[in-house]
Amino acid sequence: MHKLWLVIKREYVTRVRTKAFVIGTIAIPLFTVGIFAITIFAQSREADHTLKIAILDNVGGLSTPIAAGLTEKLKNGQPVFEVVKSVNRPASSDAAGLLNQVQTGGLDGYLMIPADAVDGKGAAEFHTKNPGEITFSDSINRAVSDAVIARRLENKGVQVGDIGGVVRSVEVKLMKVTAHGESEEKGQTFVIAVVMATLLYATLLMYGMTTMRSVMEEKTTRIIEVLVASVRPFYLLAGKILGVAAVAVTQYTIWTAAGGLLGAYGATMASAFRPGASMPAFHLPPAVLVYLVLFFLAGYLLFASLYAAVGAMVSNEQEAQQVGTPITIIIVAAFLLFNVILRDPSSRLAVILSLIPFISPILMILRIAMQMPPFWQIALSLGLSLLTTIGVTYLSAKIYRVGVLMYGKRPSLVELLRWMKYT
Amino acid sequence: MPPNGDALVLERVSKRFDTVTAVSNLSLRVRSGAIFGLLGPNGAGKTTTLRMILRIMIPDEGSIQMLGEPLGDRSQDLTGYLPEERGLYPRMQVRKVLVFLASLKGLPEADADRRAREWLERFELTAWSEKKVIDLSKGMQQKVQFIAAVIHQPKVIILDEPFTGLDPVNAVLVKDIMLELRDQGATIILSTHRMEQVEMMCDSICLINKGENVLDGDLRAIKASYGKNTLRVEYSGDGAFLNDSFFENINRFGAIVEAKLRPKADPQEILKAALAGGARITRFELLEPPLNDIFIEKVSGSHA
Numbered sequence: 001m002h003k004l005w006l007v008i009k010r011e012y013v014t015r016v017r018t019k020a021f022v023i024g025t026i027a028i029p030l031f032t033v034g035i036f037a038i039t040i041f042a043q044s045r046e047a048d049h050t051l052k053i054a055i056l057d058n059v060g061g062l063s064t065p066i067a068a069g070l071t072e073k074l075k076n077g078q079p080v081f082e083v084v085k086s087v088n089r090p091a092s093s094d095a096a097g098l099l100n101q102v103q104t105g106g107l108d109g110y111l112m113i114p115a116d117a118v119d120g121k122g123a124a125e126f127h128t129k130n131p132g133e134i135t136f137s138d139s140i141n142r143a144v145s146d147a148v149i150a151r152r153l154e155n156k157g158v159q160v161g162d163i164g165g166v167v168r169s170v171e172v173k174l175m176k177v178t179a180h181g182e183s184e185e186k187g188q189t190f191v192i193a194v195v196m197a198t199l200l201y202a203t204l205l206m207y208g209m210t211t212m213r214s215v216m217e218e219k220t221t222r223i224i225e226v227l228v229a230s231v232r233p234f235y236l237l238a239g240k241i242l243g244v245a246a247v248a249v250t251q252y253t254i255w256t257a258a259g260g261l262l263g264a265y266g267a268t269m270a271s272a273f274r275p276g277a278s279m280p281a282f283h284l285p286p287a288v289l290v291y292l293v294l295f296f297l298a299g300y301l302l303f304a305s306l307y308a309a310v311g312a313m314v315s316n317e318q319e320a321q322q323v324g325t326p327i328t329i330i331i332v333a334a335f336l337l338f339n340v341i342l343r344d345p346s347s348r349l350a351v352i353l354s355l356i357p358f359i360s361p362i363l364m365i366l367r368i369a370m371q372m373p374p375f376w377q378i379a380l381s382l383g384l385s386l387l388t389t390i391g392v393t394y395l396s397a398k399i400y401r402v403g404v405l406m407y408g409k410r411p412s413l414v415e416l417l418r419w420m421k422y423t
Numbered sequence: 424m425p426p427n428g429d430a431l432v433l434e435r436v437s438k439r440f441d442t443v444t445a446v447s448n449l450s451l452r453v454r455s456g457a458i459f460g461l462l463g464p465n466g467a468g469k470t471t472t473l474r475m476i477l478r479i480m481i482p483d484e485g486s487i488q489m490l491g492e493p494l495g496d497r498s499q500d501l502t503g504y505l506p507e508e509r510g511l512y513p514r515m516q517v518r519k520v521l522v523f524l525a526s527l528k529g530l531p532e533a534d535a536d537r538r539a540r541e542w543l544e545r546f547e548l549t550a551w552s553e554k555k556v557i558d559l560s561k562g563m564q565q566k567v568q569f570i571a572a573v574i575h576q577p578k579v580i581i582l583d584e585p586f587t588g589l590d591p592v593n594a595v596l597v598k599d600i601m602l603e604l605r606d607q608g609a610t611i612i613l614s615t616h617r618m619e620q621v622e623m624m625c626d627s628i629c630l631i632n633k634g635e636n637v638l639d640g641d642l643r644a645i646k647a648s649y650g651k652n653t654l655r656v657e658y659s660g661d662g663a664f665l666n667d668s669f670f671e672n673i674n675r676f677g678a679i680v681e682a683k684l685r686p687k688a689d690p691q692e693i694l695k696a697a698l699a700g701g702a703r704i705t706r707f708e709l710l711e712p713p714l715n716d717i718f719i720e721k722v723s724g725s726h727a
Contacts, residue, residue: 222510
């Protein structure tokens with residue numbers, strides 16, 4: 001057992017010290033935070049000067065209420081929009097002139113209200129060089145709508161002072177009901193579920209491959225011959241798998257801590273980029289995180305022993321790709337089944353899929369994050385996965401023991417079966 | 424362990440892979456504290472035999488005892504191994520590899536580190552001990568691999584072609600260390616194709632061919648049993664006396680000729696014939712046959 005520990009320790013220490021680990025561990029959360037920050041920043045980009053616009057009003061008399069509706073102020077108290085020109089029932093040459101001014105920068109944009117905006121279905125147009133500014137178009141949209149609706153009401157004999165207050169719609173909030181109560185749902189459950197399952201998918205692939213390469217390295221560098229003269233092959237295999245698992249758990253711990261910080265201080269960070277920006281509060285019950293690690297380990301042990309057997313069978317990277325592909329396909333298949341679970345996490349199909357070993361870890365974590373399944377289903381899924389792992393590891397160990405000492409052509413299926421019978 | 428007992432006893436050991444019999448009914452004894460040569464042509468089953476002694480493989484039949492005990496985790500810790508195909512972790516630091524491999528043999532890490540430093544010093548590799556293995560030359564890697572085989576003070580040391588890739592200076596160093604370890608009581612099993620090394624170093628040998636023991640015993644005794652049937656001669660002038668009426672085969676090494684006498688050939692007659700033919704003889708010596716010839720005879724004999 002002491003030797004098993006030595007093998008685990010060497011595997012762990014050499015892997016954790018690699019640049020790849022340090023970069024991966026730091027870069028992935030940084031990347032996530034970076035994307036997050038850029039999104040917030042992009043959303044919050046504000047005009048830093050008053051935008052000069054013109055209004056071409058084909059209806060007549062709408063310019064004034066529209067200009068009055070554009071009430072947004074810049075940080076320095078100046079208005080965001082300044083209507084520098086408005087033309088009632090313009091000629092076509094007016095539009096060409098304004099277009100020219102927008103192109104040369106004399107105007108930031110002009111608004112065109114069609115003649116049938118009030119009676120028919122005509123759509124207003126805002127012409128600008130910079131159409132990406134969602135916040136601006138929201139303001140313009142609201143001002144135009146309010147003005148047009150007010151005119152329609154007037155036409156029916158209704159006089160309204162504060163049209164904005166009257167037509168404001170009522171928001172329907174989605175509340176997620178869980179065993180622990182309710183929380184407002186803005187899509188964060190869905191996002192978190194997909195993020196967690198994707199993380200599981202990516203790390204299973206990544207660490208499975210790591211295990212395979214590590215076995216291959218010992219085989220191709222031929223140090224394996226010295227190792228098996230000192231340690232039982234099963235300990236070598238187990239030590240390698242557990243050593244890589246420890247690396248993965250270390251990485252998960254760092255990420256979970258980073259995720260926890262983001263959860264706790266995310267809103268503060270968001271408001272650092274833009275005062276008043278908010279983030280949907282996502283709170284992860286600790287149970288979900290525990291399950292994430294448990295199902296990662298269940299899936300990892302299963303796939304790692306498969307990948308280790310592949311590493312023992314082959315002598316170079318190309319062969320590893322060929323032999324490893326069927327295993328990779330299983331993991332990708334789980335990824336492709338995401339939709340089935342997301343559509344209805346408690347459907348009979350979803351329940352069955354989340355119990356099938358090999359794909360169960362990824363799909364069960366998706367269900368857990370979407371809607372906590374009954375405990376017996378989680379336990380059964382883990383149990384089936386572990387039983388399969390024991391069986392697979394038993395066979396992998398046999399392949400490993402023979403394979404690591406065999407060089408040359410990779411074995412056929414028949415040869416593999418024979419290897420399993422060797423003593 | 425009895426002082427003059429057997430370090431290793433193989434009894435009727437067989438190992439088959441599918442249809443190929445790699446080792447067949449092999450029995451041999453290696454005396455404790457000896458240097459033992461395991462010889463045989465390519466594919467004779469040497470590596471399989473070594474792997475079974477190292478417990479990398481389990482024999483299908485027969486038994487192996489090391490130092491009076493059946494093979495087990497303990498015997499593995501008492502064995503050192505230099506494989507023919509050298510291999511170390513290329514991206515690990517030299518001393519760390521040595522400490523890891525030594526601690527896998529049961530050495531506490533502090534001791535392993537101290538001995539690694541001592542051995543690296545002895546092989547003039549101290550300056551390289553923090554470097555990655557991959558940064559070392561082939562010859563230096565060989566030396567590191569040799570250290571890995573002996574660092575844990577094994578009782579039985581298995582060396583598969585230990586001299587390949589070493590320059591003459593380092594080859595002498597390795598040879599001296601082997602003799603030193605033997606004198607300290609270690610048993611060394613040397614597997615090599617270089618017969619002159621075996622003749623210089625080995626106390627006893629076993630020659631295997633096609634998985635079978637075809638010759639074993641004390642090296643001097645084996646050679647003596649062949650008698651002085653080989654003539655080594657140096658001459659100038661007419662070499663007509665070197666003909667197949669006197670000799671079974673003739674090996675010419677430039678200046679020196681070695682020839683195996685026919686059973687009835689009389690060395691006096693040969694010398695007479697040489698002088699009569701006008702050859703100037705500067706050396707005329709009767710020898711036991713070189714191991715090389717015994718090897719070839721035994722191996723090609725069993726091919727027939």
